[in-house]
Amino acid sequence: MKSSAPLFxxxxxxxxxxxxxxxxHSPFNQxxxxxxxxxxxxxxxxxxxxxxSLIRMNTHKIxxxxxxxxxxxxxxxxxGLMLVLGLLWGMQETPGIMGDAAGIQAWLGQKPFDYxxxxxxxxxxxxxxxLLAFFIASAAYRAFIIRGLESNLLMITAxxxxxxxxxxxxxxxxxxxxxxxxxxxxxxxxxxMEFPNTAAQRAILISAGLGIVGxxxxxxxxxxxxxxxxxx
Amino acid sequence: xxxxxxxMGIWLAAFFTLCIFSFLYKDNPFYKFxxxxxxxxxxxxxxxYIIYSIMVPNLFAKLxxxxxxxxxxxxxxxxxxxxxxxxxxxxQWVSRYPIAIMVGTTAGISMLRYMKSxxxxxxxxxxxxxxxxxxxxxxxxxxxxxxxxICGVYFFYFSKKQEGVxxxxxxxxxxxxxxxxxxxxxxxxxxxxxxxxxxxxxxLGDWLHLLK
Numbered sequence: 084m085k086s087s088a089p090l091f092x093x094x095x096x097x098x099x100x101x102x103x104x105x106x107x108h109s110p111f112n113q114x115x116x117x118x119x120x121x122x123x124x125x126x127x128x129x130x131x132x133x134x135x136s137l138i139r140m141n142t143h144k145i146x147x148x149x150x151x152x153x154x155x156x157x158x159x160x161x162x163g164l165m166l167v168l169g170l171l172w173g174m175q176e177t178p179g180i181m182g183d184a185a186g187i188q189a190w191l192g193q194k195p196f197d198y199x200x201x202x203x204x205x206x207x208x209x210x211x212x213x214l215l216a217f218f219i220a221s222a223a224y225r226a227f228i229i230r231g232l233e234s235n236l237l238m239i240t241a242x243x244x245x246x247x248x249x250x251x252x253x254x255x256x257x258x259x260x261x262x263x264x265x266x267x268x269x270x271x272x273x274x275x276m277e278f279p280n281t282a283a284q285r286a287i288l289i290s291a292g293l294g295i296v297g298x299x300x301x302x303x304x305x306x307x308x309x310x311x312x313x314x315x
Numbered sequence: 316x317x318x319x320x321x322x323m324g325i326w327l328a329a330f331f332t333l334c335i336f337s338f339l340y341k342d343n344p345f346y347k348f349x350x351x352x353x354x355x356x357x358x359x360x361x362x363x364y365i366i367y368s369i370m371v372p373n374l375f376a377k378l379x380x381x382x383x384x385x386x387x388x389x390x391x392x393x394x395x396x397x398x399x400x401x402x403x404x405x406x407q408w409v410s411r412y413p414i415a416i417m418v419g420t421t422a423g424i425s426m427l428r429y430m431k432s433x434x435x436x437x438x439x440x441x442x443x444x445x446x447x448x449x450x451x452x453x454x455x456x457x458x459x460x461x462x463x464x465i466c467g468v469y470f471f472y473f474s475k476k477q478e479g480v481x482x483x484x485x486x487x488x489x490x491x492x493x494x495x496x497x498x499x500x501x502x503x504x505x506x507x508x509x510x511x512x513x514x515x516x517x518x519l520g521d522w523l524h525l526l527k
Contacts, residue, residue, distance in 0.1 A: 086411065088412070089411040089412050089414070089415030090415065092412060092415045092416050092419060093415040093416070093418055093419030093422070094419065095419070096416055096419035096420050096423065097419040097420070097422045097423040098423070099423070100419075100420060100423025100424055100427070101423050101426065101427065104427050117387070118416075118420050119420070119424075120373060120391070121390065121391035121394070121416070121420075122417060122420050122421070123369050123373055124369070124370070124373055124374050124388070124391040124392065124394075124395055125391055125394050125395050125398060125413050125416070125417055126369070126417070127365050127366075127369045127370045127373075127374075127395065128394075128395030128396070128398045128399060128413075129395075129398055129417070130361065130362065130365050131362065131365075131395075131399065132398055132399055132401060132402070133358075134358050134359075134361075134362050135399070135402060136402070137354075137358055139402070151347060154344075154347045154348055154350070154351040155351060157348055157351050157352055157355070158351030158352060158354050158355035159355060160355070161351075161352045161355035161356050161359070162354075162355035162356070162358050162359045163355075163359075164359075165355070165356050165359030165360060165363070166359040166362060166363060169359065169360075169362075169363030169366075169367075170363065170366070173367070174363060174364070174367060177367045189317075190317070190320070191317070191320050192317040192320055192321060196363065198320070198324060199356065200356075200360060201324065201328075202323075202324035202325070202327045202328045203327055203328070203331060203352070203356055204353070204356045204357065204360055205328075206327075206328035206329075206331050206332050206514075206517070207331045207332075207335065207349060207352065207353040207356065208353065208357070209510050209513060209514055210331065210332045210335040210336060210510075210514050211335055211350075211353065212507060212510050213507060213510035213511035213513070213514050214335060214336070214338060214339070215507045216504070216507035216508050216510070216511045217339060219500075219503065219504050219507055220504075223500070223504070232490075233489060233490065233493045234493075236490055236493040236494055236497060237493045237494075237496050237497040237500065238497065239497065240493070240494045240495075240496075240497025240498050240500075240501065241497040241498070241500045241501040241504065242501070243501075244497070244498045244501030244502065245501045245504060245505060248501070248502075248505060249505070265452055274452065274456060275494065275498055276498060277456060278455075278456035278457070278459045278460050278463075279459055279460075279463055279491055279494040279495065280494060280495045280498045281460055282459060282460045282461075282462070282463025282464045282467060282491050282495075283463055283467050283491040283492045283494060283495030283496075284495055285437045285440070285441060285460075285463075285464045285467070286463065286464050286465075286466070286467020286468045286470070286471070286488065286491065286492070287467065287471075287492075287495075288433040288434075288437050289433060289434055289437050289438065289464070289468050290467075290468055290471035291429075291433065292429040292430065292432075292433030292434040292437070293434060295425050295426070295429045295433075296426050296429060296430055296434070298422075299421075299422035299423070299425050299426035299429075300422075300426065302418055302419065302422040303419065303422050303423065303426075310414060310415075310418050311411050311414065311415070312407070312411070
């Protein structure tokens with residue numbers, strides 16, 4: 084019962100959504116929009132569940148003084164600080180429980196949540212992702228020394244696209260005559276993006292689409308049930 | 316006062332930027348600290364964002380405005396609370412109901428959406444007359460597009476062992492995929508370098524005022 088009833092619900096809602104495509108009249112179209120609204124609300128709770136899980140994990144590490152517990156404490160404090168500031172005084176145009184924080188805004192220049200977002204979250208996020216530039220360079224080097232046809236294709240395309248999309252590409256092959264303009268780096272990059280790249284992306288989309296259709300059908304029919312977890 | 320707080324904000328941003336860049340030397344306490352702060356801030360940011368953009372307008376505000384008229388919203392609220400019962404091992408099974416409803420809805424929506432956009436529309440766009448193009452380069456491009464799409468799709472056909480002619484077709488598919496991955500890689504490199512330039516511009520310009 085504990086696992087068969089949820090499967091029945093999944094089947095019912097899945098079939099209703101499918102039927103709504105073929106019967107675009109009341110009540111099916113209303114049921115689908117209602118289900119989509121519910122989906123968003125439940126997703127909100129699902130994200131809350133994830134955050135609770137994060138707090139529990141961090142708290143466990145701090146209480147039991149596991150490795151690097153001090154850093155997890157810093158993470159938990161920053162989480163609590165950002166959450167409290169956001170709930171009390173809101174974000175951007177949205178007021179919080181305590182209103183718009185006009186007094187604090189006059190002192191800080193913006194809402195406390197936005198201040199923290201702009202001066203801590205954004206720099207951290209941008210720097211973390213910019214750090215990947217160095218690791219990508221190292222990965223490129225490793226791919227280059229493999230020296231297979233496939234890895235060479237990958238690297239040559241990457242180099243053409245990078246050069247073709249920057250001003251150096253225009254400078255390097257700008258002197259080519261009219262009848263050789265195809266080999267001008269920006270034109271070559273455009274050609275790669277428009278044809279071979281589109282072909283491969285289409286192949287991926289079609290194949291993934293077929294996979295998603297198959298998986299969805301398995302879920303609706305109750306064949307795929309791993310999302311319910313174990314029999315606890 | 317605002318100017319002092321702005322300066323403090325810039326120093327805070329510079330501190331976190333340097334903490335993250337310190338990882339280029341080796342893993343160290345400053346990086347670990349900044350990493351965990353990022354995790355905490357990120358989680359809280361998304362939670363606050365979800366509360367204000369989804370939960371309040373779709374649930375709490377509607378119930379507060381007209382409770383009796385929006386009583387049906389108590390169902391997703393109850394399902395959401397059932398989802399939270401996953402925290403405790405003994406009540407974990409209760410969360411299967413909201414998960415099943417979410418997964419069933421997603422499966423139904425995805426099946427139709429992907430069938431239309433990712434299969435039928437992509438197939439239609441590929442079924443073109445390759446020779447009806449203005450230039451030779453476009454004709455070659457169109458032919459490459461058709462061949463690449465067919466071979467690429469064939470590469471993902473794993474139900475039968477690929478040998479002989481089918482292996483050759485699959486190999487051509489891999490070449491096209493590699494070209495596409497190369498293009499994606501190139502774009503990713505440029506995006507990351509652009510972020511790096513942004514951070515260096517911040518450190519040298521906004522923080523140290525070395526750049527005008």
